[in-house]
Amino acid sequence: MQWYYVLNGERVGPVSQEQFDQLVQAGTITGETLVWHAGMTEWLSWTQTAARIAAESDSAVCAVSGRLYPKREMLEYQGRWVSAEHKDEFFQRIREGVQHHTAMPGEVRYAGFWIRFAAVIIDMMCLWAINMVFSVGFMFVMMALGGLASASGRGGMTPVVVILQLSLYVVQIAVALAYDVFFIRKYDATPGKLALGLKILRADGDKLSVGRIIGRNFAKGVSALILCIGYIMAGWDDQKRALHDIMCDTRVVRK
Known part of the structure; x- marks a missing residue:
C-alpha cells in the first residue's frame, strides 16, 4: 500500500507501508497528521484512519508503536490494541499513570x-x-x-x-x-x-x-x-x- 501524508502544510509521498510504519514510530507522523491512500474518499488524521482500519479489517494500530499488526497477534485493552512485543511497555505506562498525562501515539488531544x-x-x-x-x-x-x-x-x-x-x-x-x-x-x-x-x-x-x-x-x-x-x-x-x-x-x- 502506498501512503501520502501532510508535513508542514505540504503533501509528501508516496511512501511504502514499511516506510509509513517507520515514520509513525519515529513520531514524524502523529495522530493529528493528515494521511491518505488509494481507496480513501478524503484525507483524514492518522487517528481517524487508524480507527477505521481497526473497525474494518483484521488489523489494528498498536497504541505504543503506532504500527499496524494483525489483531490475532494483539491484545485489546479498554479500546486500545497493543502488539505482543509492546505489551509490557504498555502496561508499565498504565501502572505509572502515563495514560492520564501523556497521549499514546496516534491520539489527538482536543483542548477542552x-x-x-x-x-x-x-x-x-x-x-x-x-x-x-x-x-x-x-x-x-x-x-x-x-x-x-x-x-x-x-x-x-x-x-x-x-x-x-x-x-x-x-x-x-x-x-x-x-x-x-x-x-x-x-x-x-x-x-x-x-x-x-x-x-x-x-x-x-x-x-x-x-x-x-x-x-x-x-x-x-x-x-x-x-x-x-x-x-x-x-x-x-x-x-x-x-x-x-x-x-x-x-x-x-x-x-
Missing part, C-alpha cells in the same frame, strides 16, 4: 472548555495592555485639543470627541486582528494558547491562512453574541469545538 477559557483570559490581558497604550495616547490628544479650543474661545468639541472615540475603536479592532494573524501564522497559537501548550489548526491538520484567521476572529463575535453559548459549546462537543471553530473548520488541540 476550561483550558481554552484560561488561554482567552491570558490573551485578554495581553490585548488590554496593548490597547491601554493607545487609549492613553488618544486621551492626551483629546486633552491637547480641548486646551486649544479653550485658549481660542471656541466650543464644539463634541464632533472631534466622537471621531476620536470611533478611531480608537477601529484601532482596537485592528490590534486584535494583527495580534491573531501574527501569532497564529507564526506559532499556530496566540500567547495565551502558547502558554498552556495549545495550538489552532484546520480540521485537516493544516495551518490557518490569514483570511481564515481574520474570519475566525469575527466569528468569535458571533459566539459571544448568543450569550457566549458559542464558546460554551466547546464543553460538550466531541471535538471540543466552539461555534467559531465549526464556522471556520478549525480545531484547538494540545501539543
